[in-house]
Amino acid sequence: MEGAEPGILDEVFDNFFNSVTIFKDREVLRHDYLPERLPHREEQIKKLGMILAPVLKGARPSNVFIYGKTGTGKTAVTKYVLNRLKIKALEFNAPVDVCYINCRLAGTEYRIITSLCREISISVPFTGLSVGEVFDRFKTGLDKRKTIMIITLDEVDALVKNRSDMLLYELTRINEFLTRSKVSLIGISNDLRLKEFLDPRVLSSLSEEELVFRPYDATELRNILTERAKIAFHEGVLSEGAISLCAALAAAEHGDARRALDLLRVAGEVAERKRAKVITEDHVREAEKLIEHNRVVEALSNLTLHSKLVVLSIFHIMRKNGCRTVTGEIYDVYTELCGELGITPLTQRRVSTLINELDAMGLLNAQVVSMGRYGRTKKIRLEVPRTIIKEAFSGDSRLGSLIDYEPKCFTKNTSNRD
Ligand SMILES: Nc1ncnc2c1ncn2[C@@H]1O[C@H](COP(=O)(O)OP(=O)(O)O)[C@@H](O)[C@H]1O
Ligand SMILES: [Mg+2]
The missing domain is CATH 3.40.50.300 (P-loop containing nucleotide triphosphate hydrolases)
Known part of the structure; x- marks a missing residue:
């Protein structure tokens, strides 16, 4: 390879080879692994x-x-x-x-x-x-x-x-x-x-x-994890605190053993990358963030094109003025984005439904605010950091070009309508 330093990979390989090994058998933490024993069942x-x-x-x-x-x-x-x-x-x-x-x-x-x-x-x-x-x-x-x-x-x-x-x-x-x-x-x-x-x-x-x-409680999850950890990790690699935290976090959600095992696996990967000798509670916390990040990116990537355009419209509005917005304003930007792509926009009513769905998924937050004698209105904001939206949409060939787009309706119309 022209221009590449001859030793460029040596370091990568050497680091990998000399790194402390956390995992004895990573495969046993996969979702489809069937353990020999199933405690509490x-x-x-x-x-x-x-x-x-x-x-x-x-x-x-x-x-x-x-x-x-x-x-x-x-x-x-x-x-x-x-x-x-x-x-x-x-x-x-x-x-x-x-x-x-x-x-x-x-x-x-x-x-x-x-x-x-x-x-x-x-x-x-x-x-x-x-x-x-x-x-x-x-x-x-x-x-x-x-x-x-x-x-x-x-x-x-x-x-x-x-x-x-x-x-x-x-x-x-x-x-x-x-x-x-x-x-x-x-x-x-x-x-x-x-x-x-x-x-x-x-x-x-x-x-x-x-x-x-029934869902597992924290103690049951802890036992399941402890048993799996014995075959997944080298001895002494996993701290008591880390394993308890994985169990507690998964129990607080809905007693999901898959979630608990995911936390454990990702925490191990974090520790490995940091070349730590022991998996700690901090690694579990970091794993939790990573998993949540991936979950959101995946949810965004799997949206339909129109829902993505609604998210992108709110993204542009929040980038411009940083505060909550209303359905009418979202709809203006949304129709403009549809125009850019050459597709027919859905009705405002339909877009309202999409907004409710996105709210239910936790991707945005819609709050009903009283406007005194003008009735009530919905104030909407994104619940997802803008960097994640960029990350999720930049791979989409149609949407990629709309991420840095400057909506024209911002300059035309600054009145506050709903
Ligand atoms: N009692 C248990 N003991 C050990 N591992 C378990 C137990 N229950 C679930 N698991 C593990 O948790 C993960 C999720 O379990 P799974 O059977 O796929 O759940 P479900 O089908 O109810 O969604 C799997 O990796 C499974 O091996
Ligand atoms: Mg299943």
Whole structure:
């Protein structure tokens, strides 16, 4: 490489090689790592095991509906039980097929059914068939197999929210059509309100049995972390204070073990980068900030184009005068930005709705202020530092050019309207 110093990388590599090693095995802190033991979930493990056990003697287990907030161990417990069930089924020579599908990751009903088919070796094309046709093939193929199939639909709320609960309905009725095989369903939901959205027939069939996962408290999280830390970190690297703080922060949120493990992993990375020998509470605090930063950047990047333009409009107004603004002023800047991009602006009413959504996401803050006899008005400001907005939007090819844009309506119209 021309111009580069010959030793430019030596330092990087040497530093890395000579650095104190914090992690023994970073992989065990990943979200999809399945630990050997799941403390504080013995009750749920046993109950799910008891519900599924009849399959070992050729009887169809009841359907189960599992719910609880994110990070309460639903996925881990279910996979844990299914893995052991598979081993026992082999041992006892019981005809069982176990299939696990994450509905949010699968995305569409078509993809879910093709995964089910693949599980029992029925080949289906990637496209070209309707959902109904693939489902018929699945039913026929399954019935020939003379088996009991346990189908786990994780994050099933994703299916229902996409208004595609046809598949769910068909699956809850499938046993009426099968003569030689049977299906048991395990539905898992992170959203406790899912019950209100489900077709009552689906709900009553799916919840033959119910399993609730309560949030972990700080002590429980601490035990989970301590156990995981033993395999993730070298001995003596993790301070007691750091581990307690990770547990306390995650417990204060909603008892989310994933959050607690994330804090621990990122705190380890911070310590490593600082070449510290021990992970301290300060590293955890820094990890908390980093995670929050990334969460906001991600939330901003995933907004629709129009919501991004609304955020960008408030960004410009606040850069200009630094104080709260009103819907009318935001709408003026927003329509101008739409004009710059050559797209049709939404109505002011629709933009008002977007503002409420952004408020609910915590990206901006809308405060209703009384204007005396002029009624009430909403005063809006960004809840996110402007540097983060720049960071999140500069990668977007269309928005990048609008970040340093100077809205013309500022010079034309300085009156305060709503
Ligand atoms: N009781 C537990 N013991 C050890 N690790 C756990 C426990 N509960 C959850 N975890 C870990 O926390 C993370 C989140 O758990 P997960 O099962 O994915 O939660 P959910 O499916 O309820 O959102 C996973 O990495 C999992 O390994
Ligand atoms: Mg899960």
